[in-house]
Amino acid sequence: MPRANANDLIAFITIARERSFTKAAVKLAVSQSALSHTLRALEERLGVQLLTRTTRNVTPTAAGERLLAVIGPRFDEIDAEIESLGELRDKPAGPVRLTATEHAAETVLLPAVARLLPDYPDINVEVVIDYGLTDIVTERFDAGVRDGEQIAKDMVAVRIGPDLRMAVVGSSSYFADRPAPRTPHDLAEHVCINLRLPTQGGLYAWEFEKGGRAVNVRVEGQLIFNSPPVMVKAALSGLGLAYVLEDQVGPHLRSGQLVRVLDDWCPPFPGYHLYYTSRRQPTPAFRVLLEALRYRGG
Structure with a gap:
């Protein structure tokens, strides 16, 4: 295939995946007008419309979806093979792009890359903070980080x-005039700080388990956040009960601030x-990072 045709297809793939001429133009480092001209020329050459354009978004037509499904993975394979040539270097090199929650990035990713990167100066790691269940294929991430209960069965998980x-x-001030809850159902009598889920937009139901019995409780309160660290600060201010990861509040528990x-309703997961x-x-750079991250117990 002539180079011009290959570039036209790359332009189409980028627009279709980004769902935006503006974002695609930035990614390809070309002007929007040049990108529009390229796409129109490709559609004229193929004799079919590939994208539906509105003032708000860009979406593939049926023909566009078919073309994207066929050629998109092929170009991804070419990119991966080119990146894999790094195996011929003395040391792995290239970018690794990950998606993770803020807590995972701080507690797991950052310590690992801090140990790894000084020995591999040609590896670049990008971490995008996201609390949703990101489609790593569509968004072109090398990998994602989530807890083991959230990972789809068709993914390789390490x-x-x-x-x-x-x-x-x-806080101790919160409990000054309130009895502590003894069961999850007692939370109905308490002011709780809610978490809004990024994927569905609903409020997270607090999950408990004891003796094999699982209980989900929808709590009430005046505050709703979409970030656990802010929930901790609100709890420290005496504004209600928060349901967060244990290590996010360890220092505050030891100091007596919280x-x-x-406790007996919160088993490990x-x-x-x-x-x-x-x-x-996987590229050589990704494989090196994977081994640095692999949990070995202890």
């Missing part, structure tokens, strides 16, 4: 951290895993 536990906490309740698709050949 454990990179120890078990995690949740904790229900409130009081933990319902599978910790963070790195997940990636088996359909894409």
Whole structure:
């Protein structure tokens, strides 16, 4: 295929994946007008419309979806093979792009890359903070990090951290005139700080388990956040009970600023895993990072 045709297809793939001429133009380092001209020329050459354009978004037509599904993975394979040529270097090199929650990035990713990168100066790691269940294939990430219970079954998953536990906490001032809850159902009598889920937009139901019995409770309160660290600060201010990861409040529990309740209803659950698709050949840089992250117990 002539180079011009290959470039036209790359332009189409980028627009279709970004759902935007503006974002695609930035990614390809070309002007929007040049990109529009390229796409029109490709559609005229093929004799079919590939994209539907509105003032708000850009979406592939049926023909565009078909073309994207066929050629998109092929170009991804070419990119991966070119990146894999790094195996011929003395040391792996190139970019690794990951998506993770802020907590996973701080507690697992950052310590690992801090140990790794000084020995591999040609590896670049990008971490995008995201609390949603990101489609790493569509968004072109090398991998994602989530806890073991959230990972789709068709993904390769590698454990990179120890078990995690949740904790229900409130300030000593909050409990000054309130009895501590003894069961999850007692939370109905308390002011709680809610978490809004990024994926569905709903409020997170607090999950508990004891003796094999699982209980989900929808709590009430005046505050709703989409970030656990802010929930901790609100709890420290006496504004209600927060349900967060245990290690996010460890120092506050030890200092007595926060009081933990319902401890026996919060068992450990599978910790963070790195997940990636088996359909894409991992680059040498990714394999080095994977080994640095792999959890070995202890």
